[in-house]
Amino acid sequence: MIDVEELTVRYGAATALDGVSLSVGRGEMVALIGPNGAGKSTLVNTLCGLLKPAAGRVSVSGRLALVPEGRHLFAPLTVDENLRLGAWRGRDRDTSPVYRLLPSLEPLRHRRAGRLSGGEQQMVALGRALMSRPEVLVIDEMSLGLAPLVVAGLADHLRERNATEGLAVLLIEQNARLALDLCTRAYVLEAGRVTASGTSAALAGSDSVAAAYLGLEG
């Protein structure tokens, strides 16, 4: 679904991504972990076509939707209006399927998005992305600022969408434990380069990854 080869992205003279390669297959859940400033959001914005590569190749097959970092809801609009705009590119803007998938949003549908709690906003951001009926979902920092219980609920939703509909997911996370638990494969991005990759189990077992991202002694 997502195929990135030797991708380099620059902001002026600064190189944000330097020869990054990664892939996400159909129905796969893949994590991208790394510290702040590693280039994760740059990769996201390039995948969505908001940034142009300086070199390398990005190809996305199928519909891609993004849940951006910081949620980025349209604060003055209601939950329902936010959801409808998620399907801006398409014709079918019926929001009822999303309320069936995420029933906790139904009672909030006429509330302004700016007035919701962080967890509710993240749920709306996920719902808005699902409105475009994506085949691959990119989620940037899903867990940031959210209570563990809320994060667990979101993770369950993703697992279910993946299991029932084969939704492919690229999960970009600072919370490596969550990412490795949820996804089958993972990449580690540091200073604009992929420094490790493999199955989640292998990465979780690697001393350097465990020490740097899981808070365990190597």
Next chain:
Amino acid sequence: MGELAGYLITGAGIGCAYALTGSGLVVIYRVTRVVNFAQGTFAVLAALTVTTLLTAGLPHGLAEGLAVVLAGLVGVLVGLVAIGKPGTTPQAALIVTLGLGVLAYAVEIVIWGDQPRSFAGVPGSVTVLGTRIQAHYLLIAGVTAVVLTGAALLFARTDLGRALTATAADPYAARVVGINVLRMGLLAFAVGGALGGLAGVLVTPVQQVSFDSDVALVVNGFSAAILGNLTRPGLTLAGGLLLGIVQALVGGYLSTSYQTEVALIFMLAVLIARAGRRDVVEAV
């Protein structure tokens, strides 16, 4: 009583033009965060165009309609120059619109000269509240009511309106869901241009227009829009009507030479009253 009613109605008529000009500013600001100082130009261009089209033999209605469409197209052009280049800040775009307004003076003088022009509006007069007024004032009020209601419905009830609001609220998120932010900005400039053009077309039969009439319109339109914090069309309408009526009263009972000062004092009063509030500091 009759005299007072006359001032109220004629003031409200001119106030409608201020409200339309102000609403154009609001639409453009809401979507692009650009304060468009060329807003008065749309009115002048449209009004002067009508004089030419009528002279060329076009019937009323068609001439005014074409002029409003032209103002909308000029709005797109102004938008292209002001925000077309990616990364242009709203502050830089504001200066660009100011420059385009001055450029428009030159174009208008070359085409239409520097003398005031006018054209006939709805003929005849009607009696309202015991006073006789030109029937054209009813057209001004009616068209303003219909158009501003339509604009409000566009923003509140359609996905296009929501997309325009979304673009203003969070341009990044708008791009993420696939909204073309530049196209939305240009659409806002088109609507703003048409609203400005409509103001000029409606008001010229009761108030002559010349190349520099844009200053009075934009100062008053801006004052009206400031009451609505540059974002709220309903308050902009109220501000426009209030300004038009107060100016008519000042002009009628004191002196017509104080009319512009009324708008400036009004704007200053609103700004000072709200100076401590963060949202207004951001808006201005």
